[in-house]
Amino acid sequence: MPQRTPIILDVDTGIDDSLALLYAAGSEDAELVAATCVFGNTEAATAARNTQMILELAGRGDVEVALGCEQLLHRPLRTAPETHGPLGLGHAELPAPRGSLSPRSGPDLIVAEARSRPGEITLITLGPLTNLAVALEREPDLPRLLGGYALMGGAYRASGNTTPTTEWNIHCDPDAARAVFRAWGAAAATNPAVSRPLALGLDVTEQGIFLPSHLERLTVRAGAANPIVRYMTDALRFYMEFHERYDGFYGAFVHDPMAVAATLDRTLVRTEAVHVDVETSGDLTAGMTVADWRHLTGQAPNLDVAVEADASTFLDRLIDRIGGLAVARSGMAL
Ligand code: RIB
Ligand code: CA
Numbered sequence: 001m002p003q004r005t006p007i008i009l010d011v012d013t014g015i016d017d018s019l020a021l022l023y024a025a026g027s028e029d030a031e032l033v034a035a036t037c038v039f040g041n042t043e044a045a046t047a048a049r050n051t052q053m054i055l056e057l058a059g060r061g062d063v064e065v066a067l068g069c070e071q072l073l074h075r076p077l078r079t080a081p082e083t084h085g086p087l088g089l090g091h092a093e094l095p096a097p098r099g100s101l102s103p104r105s106g107p108d109l110i111v112a113e114a115r116s117r118p119g120e121i122t123l124i125t126l127g128p129l130t131n132l133a134v135a136l137e138r139e140p141d142l143p144r145l146l147g148g149y150a151l152m153g154g155a156y157r158a159s160g161n162t163t164p165t166t167e168w169n170i171h172c173d174p175d176a177a178r179a180v181f182r183a184w185g186a187a188a189a190t191n192p193a194v195s196r197p198l199a200l201g202l203d204v205t206e207q208g209i210f211l212p213s214h215l216e217r218l219t220v221r222a223g224a225a226n227p228i229v230r231y232m233t234d235a236l237r238f239y240m241e242f243h244e245r246y247d248g249f250y251g252a253f254v255h256d257p258m259a260v261a262a263t264l265d266r267t268l269v270r271t272e273a274v275h276v277d278v279e280t281s282g283d284l285t286a287g288m289t290v291a292d293w294r295h296l297t298g299q300a301p302n303l304d305v306a307v308e309a310d311a312s313t314f315l316d317r318l319i320d321r322i323g324g325l326a327v328a329r330s331g332m333a334l
Contacts, residue, residue, distance in 0.1 A: 068106025
């Protein structure tokens with residue numbers, strides 16, 4: 001049995017977040033401790049409902065799901081129905097959740113779990129960083145109490161996907177992202193035990209393009225009637241139609257599962273330590289991740305930014321792990 005990494009996924013479940021949840025559920029080297037939900041692709045309450053439905057589809061209705069921040073710290077809410085569909089899961093329809101949401105809020109769950117298992121749990125944020133920013137306000141020692149932190153977010157040399165210079169997760173709440181990056185920078189500067197967050201931006205996540213041929217491999221593995229295959233087919237059809245309109249190819253950037261895969265296996269990416277801050281007031285650039293590649297600010301690196309990824313191995317592993325989960329769930333009551 002491989003060593004299992006305890007992880008908490010902070011999600012704005014949308015389509016690629018759902019693939020990250022399925023990837024984690026299908027990973028023997030992960031202990032899925034909990035999921036915390038935030039606004040982003042859809043409203044936070046819808047993201048939480050989607051997360052419950054996906055985890056129950058995966059046979060992991062036992063995983064605690066907590067509702068987090070429904071509003072930004074200082075700005076108006078914006079969601080992405082054009083990308084993920086009005087309810088966040090594209091064309092897919094799933095049975096209503098049977099379980100209940102956690103009585104704990106997302107930020108409170110993150111703080112409590114980190115305090116109860118100091119140095120053990122890795123938090124992976126796959127949406128706006130609002131929950132983590134609020135958790136940091138409640139527990140400033142979080143960078144030390146967490147065993148690690150990874151995020152899907154930012155565009156460090158790449159163009160943005162929301163404005164020319166901004167990536168969606170950071171764009172949604174620049175103030176939260178700035179607070180998180182600065183907190184980890186300050187903690188790492190005074191405590192060598194605090195590792196820099198692993199940041200997967202569009203630079204690498206847009207190398208992971210899920211194509212119809214990948215879905216075909218999954219279908220061959222688990223069968224077209226398999227509930228997880230049916231879900232993926234319906235959700236990804238919407239997502240691929242979006243990419244065809246906006247990016248000119250019929251496929252899908254699967255950002256979030258790549259962040260989970262790289263957290264579980266750092267050999268999938270090559271990283272460079274760099275100081276990154278977040279623009280919060282620029283008319284044209286609010287939400288931009290400003291990476292000091294040439295060390296002009298004199299500030300110490302605060303992120304390990306992924307600059308290359310083995311996308312082929314990641315995609316093979318995505319199909320293998322979700323395919324294995326689907327086969328294991330074949331014929332079982334949903
Ligand atoms: O920019 C991509 C990110 O924004 C992904 O996490 C996607 O789910 C959306 O939240
Ligand atoms: Ca997401």
